[in-house]
Amino acid sequence: MTALLQTSGLTIQFGGLTAVDAFDCAIQPGDLYGIIGPNGAGKTTVFNMLTGVYLPTAGVAHFDGTLINGCSPAQVSALGISRTFQNIRLFDELSVLENAMTGAHQHAKINLFDSLLRTPRHYREEKRQRDRAYELLQFMGLEERAGLPAKQLPYGHRRKLEIARALATEPRLICLDEPAAGMNTGEKAELSALIRRIRDELKVTVLLIEHDMKLVMGICEKIQVLDYGKTIALGTPKEIQSNPKVIEAYLGGE
Ligand SMILES: Nc1ncnc2c1ncn2[C@@H]1O[C@H](COP(=O)(O)OP(=O)(O)OP(=O)(O)O)[C@@H](O)[C@H]1O
Ligand SMILES: [Mg+2]
Known part of the structure; x- marks a missing residue:
């Protein structure tokens, strides 16, 4: 494969x-793959190299056979990788629906001519994006708040909105950077189920950075552990939990 x-x-x-x-x-396509490691281990930096934010000093990354080193964030997104951020980035003054639509806009199937002249194609595309964004809000359980300004959403919902927006780009791979940070226990349980459904129902491969061990161990099938930039372990949750190097890395960081 x-x-x-x-x-x-x-x-x-x-x-x-x-x-x-x-x-x-x-x-692999369909993986639910975790990246864990103590603070400063390099997890977010991996995402930044995969999504065109940082240019790697060395090495290569291929997405579906295409070399993505040196691609811009927009090019990477067009190829089918999307992400959320450790520090939530939403447009506070825009509505929840409009925020989700900003994801869909990135791949608008219209040209400048259509937008400037407001052609029927422009309106059709706009409607398609709106409908898709709304469906994703429904998927994430946010549809009742679609009309609210994003700044009025409680924290856990803001994190879910970021995921909806990332999904609106219709990615094949979604990279989630600490999606459960700041969530309470109930929200985390709900998020776990949602992440599984993103993979199982939306058929999007998931790369997950998360500090909450219960969540990571509960949903990821493969986990890669970083410490000071280096991979110290790769395996199933069970293998990772009993790996002495992993235990040492976490205890050493206490
Ligand atoms: N733009 C940058 N300039 C200089 N150093 C950086 C930059 N970005 C990251 N680093 C450093 O690289 C290391 C890895 O940072 P990174 O943010 O990837 O860690 P992390 O594993 O995501 O940690 P956390 O769990 O705290 O989010 C850290 O030492 C950080 O200070
Ligand atoms: Mg980080």
């Missing part, structure tokens, strides 16, 4: 610091 995302030796240095050191992974 060809990997959907494959990296080899992916490395980035900031000054004297090697933030990510030779990150190798092979993520």
Whole structure:
């Protein structure tokens, strides 16, 4: 089986610091794949290299066979990778629905001519985006708040809206950076079920960074552990939980 995302030796240095050191992974279509590790291990930096935010110092990343090193965030998104951010980034003044639509807009199937002249195609496309964004709000359980300004959403809902927006780009791979951060126990349980449904029902491959071990161990089938930029373990949740290097990395960080 060809990997959907494959990296080899992916490395980035900031000054004297090697933030990510030779990150190798092979993520298959349909994987629910976790990346864990103590604070500062390099997890978010991996996402930043995969999504065109940072240019790797060395190594390669292929998405569905296409080399993505050096692609811009927009190009990566057009290829089918989308993400959420560790620090939520929403348009506070826009409505919940409009925020979800900003994801769909990125791949608008209209050209400048259609937009400027407000052609029938423009209106059809706008409606398609609105309908899709609304469906995703329903999927995430946010449809009753579609008309509210995003700033009025409670924290847990803001995180879910970011996921809806990322899904609106119709990705094949979604990268979630600590989606459960700041959520309460009930919200985390609901989020776990939603992440599973993103993979099972929407058929989107999931790459998940998360500190909540119960959540990660509960839903991921494969987990890669980073510590100081290096991969120290890769395996099933069971293998990871009993791996002495992993235990040491977490205890060492206490
Ligand atoms: N733009 C940058 N310039 C300099 N150093 C950076 C930059 N981005 C990240 N780093 C450093 O790279 C290392 C890895 O950071 P990263 O944010 O990837 O960690 P993380 O595993 O996501 O941690 P956390 O769990 O706290 O989110 C850290 O030492 C961080 O300070
Ligand atoms: Mg991070």
